Amino acid sequence: MQPLERIRVHLSVNGHAVSQLVDARRTLADFLRSDLGLPGTHIGCEQGVCGACTVLLDGVSVRSCLIFAAQLEGSAVETVEGLAGDALHPLQEAFHRNHALQCGYCSPGFLMAARDLLEENPSPSEAEIRVALSGQICRCTGYENIVQAVREAAGALQSEGRDA
Amino acid sequence: MKPASFRYVAASDVHEAVTLLSAHGDAAKLLAGGQSLVPMMNLRLSRPEILIDLNRISGADGITVEDGALRVGMLARQRAAERADVVRTRLPLLGEAISRIGHTQIRSRGTLVGSCCHADPSAEIPCVLLALDGFVRAQGPDGMRDIPAADFFLGYFQTALSPKEVATDLFFPLPAAGTGWAFLEFARRHGDFAIVAVSALLRLSASGEIERAALSLSGVGPAPLRARRAEALLLEKRPDGALFAQAAREASQEIEPADDVQASAGYRRQLAQTLVGRALQEALARAAKEVA
Ligand SMILES: Cc1cc2nc3c(=O)[nH]c(=O)nc-3n(C[C@H](O)[C@H](O)[C@H](O)COP(=O)(O)OP(=O)(O)OC[C@H]3O[C@@H](n4cnc5c(N)ncnc54)[C@H](O)[C@@H]3O)c2cc1C
Numbered sequence: 001m002q003p004l005e006r007i008r009v010h011l012s013v014n015g016h017a018v019s020q021l022v023d024a025r026r027t028l029a030d031f032l033r034s035d036l037g038l039p040g041t042h043i044g045c046e047q048g049v050c051g052a053c054t055v056l057l058d059g060v061s062v063r064s065c066l067i068f069a070a071q072l073e074g075s076a077v078e079t080v081e082g083l084a085g086d087a088l089h090p091l092q093e094a095f096h097r098n099h100a101l102q103c104g105y106c107s108p109g110f111l112m113a114a115r116d117l118l119e120e121n122p123s124p125s126e127a128e129i130r131v132a133l134s135g136q137i138c139r140c141t142g143y144e145n146i147v148q149a150v151r152e153a154a155g156a157l158q159s160e161g162r163d164a
Numbered sequence: 165m166k167p168a169s170f171r172y173v174a175a176s177d178v179h180e181a182v183t184l185l186s187a188h189g190d191a192a193k194l195l196a197g198g199q200s201l202v203p204m205m206n207l208r209l210s211r212p213e214i215l216i217d218l219n220r221i222s223g224a225d226g227i228t229v230e231d232g233a234l235r236v237g238m239l240a241r242q243r244a245a246e247r248a249d250v251v252r253t254r255l256p257l258l259g260e261a262i263s264r265i266g267h268t269q270i271r272s273r274g275t276l277v278g279s280c281c282h283a284d285p286s287a288e289i290p291c292v293l294l295a296l297d298g299f300v301r302a303q304g305p306d307g308m309r310d311i312p313a314a315d316f317f318l319g320y321f322q323t324a325l326s327p328k329e330v331a332t333d334l335f336f337p338l339p340a341a342g343t344g345w346a347f348l349e350f351a352r353r354h355g356d357f358a359i360v361a362v363s364a365l366l367r368l369s370a371s372g373e374i375e376r377a378a379l380s381l382s383g384v385g386p387a388p389l390r391a392r393r394a395e396a397l398l399l400e401k402r403p404d405g406a407l408f409a410q411a412a413r414e415a416s417q418e419i420e421p422a423d424d425v426q427a428s429a430g431y432r433r434q435l436a437q438t439l440v441g442r443a444l445q446e447a448l449a450r451a452a453k454e455v456a
Pocket of ligand 1: 198279
């Protein structure tokens with residue numbers, strides 16, 4: 001095997017098949033934003049700390065600034081753009097209703113982290129929500145409304161009987 | 165920032181990873197979960213010319229019990245280990261330690277082996293491996309070897325691995341039934357690196373004396389270390405508050421913490437003393453419960 005500067009990858013992003021030639025150094029976050037035109041995934045610190053770039057990779061939440069697109073052959077990525085169908089996702093609705101965002105920069109990351117949590121644990125306690133969101137930084141809201149929104153969304157998803 | 169340019173290659177098995185490492189020498193770096201290496205590349209603190217991705221190696225993510233030890237393959241993610249039944253039932257000490265690493269999203273990708281190879285002096289997993297007298301299995305051009313934890317962590321981000329070796333597994337010997345355990349750490353915020361972390365194991369004999377004591381600490385020097393003098397002081401004595409206080413004081417004296425932006429050396433010493441005292445109490449509570 002030869003080390004390469006550019007690599008062709010085939011993956012699925014929000015259910016759509018993608019085939020692209022990428023620079024080895026291209027992070028998943030930049031790949032989504034610049035190559036695929038999906039700017040919903042935000043970039044904050046580029047060192048894994050702030051959580052703004054959180055997406056789902058094969059169903060689990062990860063930092064897209066710490067993975068290279070070249071690594072993603074055969075993977076399935078889901079971004080905030082994939083959340084809503086015809087209507088907003090219950091998490092998005094709950095964020096809207098509870099004023100769980102102000103500037104909105106961190107929201108895509110919070111939504112994807114919350115989605116991972118609710119997939120694994122459909123009725124989390126408040127403490128579990130706080131732990132699950134501890135890797136996401138918000139400088140506006142003070143977090144209370146975000147926690148409240150995730151609780152509400154968990155309830156809504158459960159009464160609808162659907163998965164996160 | 166963005167990483168400097170590099171060339172990428174995915175190894176399909178351990179042998180290929182070793183061959184690539186040998187061929188490219190210092191220019192190459194192995195990539196596991198990327199949760200320590202990629203931040204360093206993004207900050208340009210690390211600029212490998214070639215990145216050898218281990219993530220395509222199949223069958224390397226096992227978490228199994230083998231010869232009385234928990235064997236953790238190099239691609240086992242911290243998140244998977246935290247949730248694994250064998251870890252919950254046979255080695256809850258490890259699960260507790262993992263739950264203190266960063267956040268869920270970091271543990272989704274980060275590996276246990278990668279954490280040991282990275283060898284951050286405050287890291288949780290090296291602390292547990294050392295307390296259990298575990299070892300690291302490594303594969304190099306000249307074959308395989310097992311490196312005891314006590315010889316593996318050499319200093320700040322330094323291990324006994326040669327630049328041509330790939331660590332393939334960690335082995336955590338399972339403590340005998342009835343052994344009490346505790347993992348405690350203090351960090352300023354949830355998910356931050358520990359300022360001090362402590363792993364403790366205690367087993368009592370039928371007559372109630374301490375017959376095994378293991379104490380390891382992270383965050384108190386360039387590498388995790390065993391508080392051997394404190395351990396020796398505990399052995400063959402009946403556990404009580406005064407003995408634990410004495411052991412905690414001893415542990416705080418045998419470490420060599422440094423001042424840094426997180427905490428002063430004096431504060432770390434005091435923290436170590438407090439945490440060791442509490443960890444011994446917790447381990448005793450669990451040990452006693454299992455014997456009764
Ligand atoms: C926001 C954030 C918070 C964090 N908090 C903590 C924390 O509280 N505690 C903690 O312990 N860690 C923490 N980490 C680091 C995390 O645990 C990493 O996962 C871990 O340190 C490295 O494992 P990795 O699999 O990600 O390795 P990588 O980042 O891929 O590699 C790390 C180093 O090990 C080498 N390496 C990896 N695998 C092998 C192998 N099989 N053989 C030989 N060399 C190898 C690499 O070449 C590299 O030099 C945090 C990380 C982030 C981004």
